[in-house]
Amino acid sequence: MGLIKKVKKNFSSVWKGIFKKKVARIGIYGPPNAGKTTLANRIIRDWTGDAMGAVSEVPHETRRARRREGVTIESNGSKVTLDIVDTPGLATKIDFHEFMAHGMEEEEAKRRAKEATEGIIEAVKWLEDLDGVILVMDATEDPFTQVNVTVIGNMEARSLPLLIAANKIDLPESSPARIRSAFPQHPLVPVSALDGQNIDTLYEEIADHFG
């Protein structure tokens, strides 16, 4: 290695050492039932052996943000340590009748609705304290939802990194291409958080993007 190259490399690592944050705090965001907690569980399980939280088909299963500190992901020679925040699904409306349609009693449905509204407030507040976001989108659904537009807009306004996980590619009707054409300005990884399809590519992108 030439002297100039060596000096450059050393200077670069000193610079990084001084100015680079050691741990990046990353939020997992998305609409309800996009698979945020399933993805958080997979990441945490793969890199620490634990799990993050319960999952369910009833929307708003996650009603409190959960943080897991110091998750180190190594991929393709890159290494990144993250604090991962699994957030409640963002929405602009909560109707308790929706929970009753899933078989809940009225009182329980109203309590869940109340908790869901509090969870959304918490998720919105967390947006201000993050270094980046993994936005989980259900690849079987229309990507132009207001939740997606709002999260992407907030990250762009603050020039913070955002990675889109186009989830549920195990389902035949999924179309990550539709998401890619909707938001071409951001990196996207098609993935199945449920069965782990393409998860290594996601880890490569995470290490590259947030490292």
Added chain:
Amino acid sequence: MKRLRTISGDIMIGVQMDLISEDKMSELTAMEKIRLILDGVKEGKILVLEKGLTPSEEAKLIEMTMIEISPDEFAGIEIESYPSKRNQKLLDRLFRKSVIRTRLTVIGPANQLKTLKKDRDLISALVSSQ
């Protein structure tokens, strides 16, 4: 559905739609904008904002909407806007500075306004008379 008097004096039954200009909104603070929107939506109005809200105002609107949701009275809002655009010049890019250009936004009561289809440049919505 409301009985409303038009400017020509006719009494009509229907859903009120307010189209709010960019100039009108630019005179308001973020909280005033959010109050204007939530008060209007809770009265059953459909609001069309010429220029929409900034991403942080949108996040604040979601937060305030959640605070005001109450069972059997207010289930929240339906909001649809075109994805914002970034104006980024070379100098801005060097300093990691981006100017977000917000775009037309439609907001209404969640139980009355339903989005049928949305893409980068089209919002198709159904307004019910509930």
